[in-house]
Amino acid sequence: MTVKFLIKGAAGRMGQNLIKTLSQTANAQLAYALVHNSAPEIGQAVAGFPEVVYSTDLEAAVDFDVAIDFSTPESSLATLAHCQKLGKPLVLGTTGFTAEQKAQIAQVATQIPVVLAANYSVGMNLMFKLVEKAAAIMGSYADIEIIEAHHHHKVDAPSGTALALGEHICKALDRDLEKVAVKERNGIIGPRTKEEIGFSTIRAADVVGEHTVWFADIGERIELSHKVSDRITFARGAVKAALWLTNQPVGKLYDMTNVLGLDQL
Ligand SMILES: NC(=O)C1=CN([C@@H]2O[C@H](COP(=O)(O)OP(=O)(O)OC[C@H]3O[C@@H](n4cnc5c(N)ncnc54)[C@H](OP(=O)(O)O)[C@@H]3O)[C@@H](O)[C@H]2O)C=CC1
Ligand SMILES: O=C(O)C1=N[C@H](C(=O)O)C[C@H](O)C1
Numbered sequence: 001m002t003v004k005f006l007i008k009g010a011a012g013r014m015g016q017n018l019i020k021t022l023s024q025t026a027n028a029q030l031a032y033a034l035v036h037n038s039a040p041e042i043g044q045a046v047a048g049f050p051e052v053v054y055s056t057d058l059e060a061a062v063d064f065d066v067a068i069d070f071s072t073p074e075s076s077l078a079t080l081a082h083c084q085k086l087g088k089p090l091v092l093g094t095t096g097f098t099a100e101q102k103a104q105i106a107q108v109a110t111q112i113p114v115v116l117a118a119n120y121s122v123g124m125n126l127m128f129k130l131v132e133k134a135a136a137i138m139g140s141y142a143d144i145e146i147i148e149a150h151h152h153h154k155v156d157a158p159s160g161t162a163l164a165l166g167e168h169i170c171k172a173l174d175r176d177l178e179k180v181a182v183k184e185r186n187g188i189i190g191p192r193t194k195e196e197i198g199f200s201t202i203r204a205a206d207v208v209g210e211h212t213v214w215f216a217d218i219g220e221r222i223e224l225s226h227k228v229s230d231r232i233t234f235a236r237g238a239v240k241a242a243l244w245l246t247n248q249p250v251g252k253l254y255d256m257t258n259v260l261g262l263d264q265l
Pocket of ligand 2: 095118119150154158159160161162208209210
């Protein structure tokens, strides 16, 4: 059976990689390519899918099986409301949601199937498990620091993935990330506390996405690193998640560890 996709944020860096991935995926059909109201692509045919033109009309987009949205938090919440109204599944890749917005997404996920993941690569979802193991073994005494680097267009910081790494570490250590995260250091800030998890952000040129976690003790440290050099990695993961989601029941907000079956490890 052919699966019909709605892509929101279609003119963006991830949107273009998603369309390319769909054109290479058996039984996948692009149904809608939705862009911002100022996009020069409006009305143009989509490469690989000449029967589809870039459009801004979310309300008119009704004949699809699953939606994927990599745009902005506000735009993604509009897509969420649209999918809720139609009862259609949704894969969300956007980062930078507030805690309230994430709670709203979780609430809607009780009515429609939703995957929300800060990182759709296989490697990073494996790394989520590795940092949980490292935290369980070293976390009670090691200083934990998370360093991330991204391209100079990125608007949110720390990255969604860096925050997710912090959440996984806190889960293993029974800490509250809201309380222990230190996202800025400047001036006379005093010595480091034992429990804090520090975040450092690099923004430079065309870096696609790099994350390193330190577990540092006196005399030794473990560094766990993951580097993405091509956005197609995220796009393939998101399309895999979308195909998986079309067969899932509602009830919980899914993430990429559920898609990959890593949640049982
Ligand atoms: N989960 C994951 O694995 C990954 C997540 N991301 C996240 O995905 C998001 C997008 O990243 P990226 O593709 O690099 O960003 P881009 O800015 O390249 O793409 C986002 C696109 O969404 C468009 N957009 C904004 N508002 C709307 C709207 N209301 N309707 C339709 N389109 C809209 C933007 O248009 P305009 O520029 O005109 O505003 C832009 O073309 C970010 O939050 C990023 O952090 C990125 C990579 C991997
Ligand atoms: O904006 C990006 O580019 C990326 N965003 C995601 C994040 O915030 O973690 C994932 C990825 O590293 C690329």
